[in-house]
Amino acid sequence: VLSSLPLQVMLYFNVYYFPVWCLAEGIMLHLKYHLLPWHYQFLLVAAFLILSLAEGCRLYLGYLGNLQEK
DSSP: OOOOHHHHHHHHHHHHHHHHHHHHHHHHHHHHGGGSOHHHHHHHHHHHHHHHHHHHHHHHHHHHHHHTTO
């Protein structure tokens, strides 16, 4: 089993784009939070946290799996 160069390149760039995306989403969340009803506020924060955690885990596991060929 060999490591995948295209996967590694995509993971490399995604590591740099993820903090930018996270910052942009956080700023948008902050700006529109008080304009939304409480149930949308809850859903928006929950979705942001779940997506951020899932993306972080995906990047970590992608690097771990591709570089160690697992």
